[in-house]
Amino acid sequence: MSVLCPPTTYLPPIAKIASFSVTQLLDALTYLQSLYHPEVRGSRRKRVQAPVFNGEQNSRLRHEDDNELQVIRSDAFERSYSIRWLTALIAQLEVWQDLSHSGEASLDDLGKPEPTFTHAEMIVQQAASLLAICAGVAAAGMITRNFIFGSIDGQRRVEAQLTDIPLDNDDYRSVGAQTWGGACVLAEMIVEDPERFGLDFSPDDPKSRRLNVLELGAGTGLVSLAIMKLLDTLPSFNHREVSVVATDFHPSVLANLKSNINANVPSTHNQITSTHFITTHFLDWSSLSTAPPPNCLSYPFDVVFGADIIYEAQHAVWIRDCLKAHLRRPFDSTISPAAFHLVIPLRPTHTFESSTVESVFLKASDVDPNDDAVLVILSKESITCDAHGDAHGDYTRGQGLGEDVEYLYYRIGWSNARL
Template sequence: MAPRNPTSLPPLRRLSEYSLANISGCVRDIRHLYWPPPPPLPLKLSVPIPKLTRAARLRPPHAHMDDKIPDSGYASAVVSDDEWDGEEVFEDLDSNSVDALRADPFERAFAIKWITGLIARIDDPMPDDSVVDPDEARELLLEDVTSLLARFSHREEEEDYALTRSFTFPSHGTTVHIELNDAPLSNSDHTSVGLQSWGSAIIFAERLCANPASFGLTATHPLRVLELGAGTGLLSIAVAKLLPRATVVATDYHPAILANLAANLRTNFCLPTDQARITARELDWAHPAPLGAPFDIVLAADVVYHPEHARWIRGCVARVLRRPGSGPADEGGVFHLIVPLRLSGRNEGMDRTIDEAFACDAHQKFPRLAVLETTSVERQGAGVGRADETGYRVFRIGWVSS
């Protein structure tokens, strides 16, 4: 049984569909993901001990006197760390997958946001178990989530610090070296995920450096390159280092991300001439501001977290990507996008929204944007990518005339 990703927790706006027992179980899962209890001490006994079922382990001491009393499920929410053995959530798991999930900053930030929201909505209607006093159960749940939030807050005070990450990518007999500042995620603003360098961007940067020409990154003439949702700026910096004559515009929307992005650009480009050709700009996909001349190449990595995002991106790219020229050889600019494949949680199947957004529409005028090619990339080794990523899809999107 896989561990519960915090991003797969029940939406708080639908609390009325989940019982107090369900929500208590979710809180318990979060607690034991981030603060697992120590393993029990081995018992040196000469007789075998039968393995108890979950219901038997949670049955109150007096239950043998009246077998008609059902296990309400609330016991699992109030059982102490010493009594819980972790089997319900993490049984038969590879410890590496649990460790990767526990270390995922996005999942941790989401868990904190979910717990904070639950405290604010603790009095919302939820189906009650007739066997258990709902007021008492709600009070126990509130005590549990407030203590859990306190543990997270204490950890934040100890561990929230910026991290400098160094990347070296091989490229045609040489190397591209990049240094980035990964700032801590904001617990109060869930849109600040661009403060971290995600696996998709790392994999994409490696592929760009290994074979720039396959992405249209050639030095035959000065290119204009745009990155959407640049985050820490990894792709933009890689392109600017690969092509000293290119003009690169790294864009994002969140103010804190833009400030960190600008700092990363200054770290990697010290000369005024380099700083002039790679810049950080604010860009709202739904309402894109003018960015000058059209772009030959548009890049993006892991930028789709809602079905609306793919549609916004399609409209934005249609406005900024260079259109086909008058001659048959000029097919216009190309948009390269990489997205992770997630098989669980609220971002499950989000890659399919890109297929839908760029599918043929009878009402669209030509030329129009369409998916020209997709490439599947397997999940990389440990330390690259979020715990819920099973692989990646790389899209090549361009203009078609029929």
């Protein structure tokens, strides 16, 4: 088991920062990033080879003792020391840069090798980001993360920055205020293979229509943002209209969702005049209104997404009723059938809740395609992720610490649709 040291022990002494190499300084920053800016737990799929990008998602320390990590992370003195250390590092780097640019001192005079100046700007940016986290939002119970997804061949890249906020007085209904591993897994899969999720389009198609996308229980908005940013990068969608509607129901979750959307997309994406636009809206599955729906929910959706949204016994039933109202029914054999893509974790404390998916939605093979259309499970896939990362969800939703995180991915659609 790895030994986890507090910042006061691990970091180079403040008074001697100038004597440490670039490699040592980067190692120290990577350590602080793992401590105060953790990845979402259960968000790293196990596979032979994952897409590789330069960025914080690849700078991860793996600690087997998550309890010890939480103790150090919550220690006010250690956080204060980290702030002072980062401040001193930034000041020293700025001195080196100023002297180098002014020509008042040579590299030999400073005793620093060339790589220090080559990497100085990158180190300053990373240190400044960590300083803001340690001194600001993280101290207030908030955390902001950068997410990077891409295609297997590395030709496509999507980035998003999301802020998690504390639960509303420990109200379990506000769990969407934080980013969960299921959303990370689903967003990554979508960006890697858009066609698998119905996000493909031929510009020569004479029946080109607006693509309508809905996310249920959008939470912090990661999946919806990944889709919008992905479609912006695909040439086939340059002139096709796209509408993404991210929904949730808890007031604080909705407010944070809207804030994350606004922080990540150009203002034009929120305007009806744009060919690609994204909106947020209230949607309570438990009480679908009989009144006319708002404009953004008044049309049928081609693709619906849900990540980690089954954690009560009634959820699967409510979601089925919601899909009946919003998922486009088959009407034209030349158009790809609509589908609902659902990713749920298999938590030991929520085995019954997870099982309701397969009791509410039958398998396609068990339904006569000549009968009236019903929503069925078209496919099912198991996904395994490493458990390392921020453990905030483990205490509120019962996932065991230090174990792999298992997910199920369901594709659900109408029984009489062309498959």
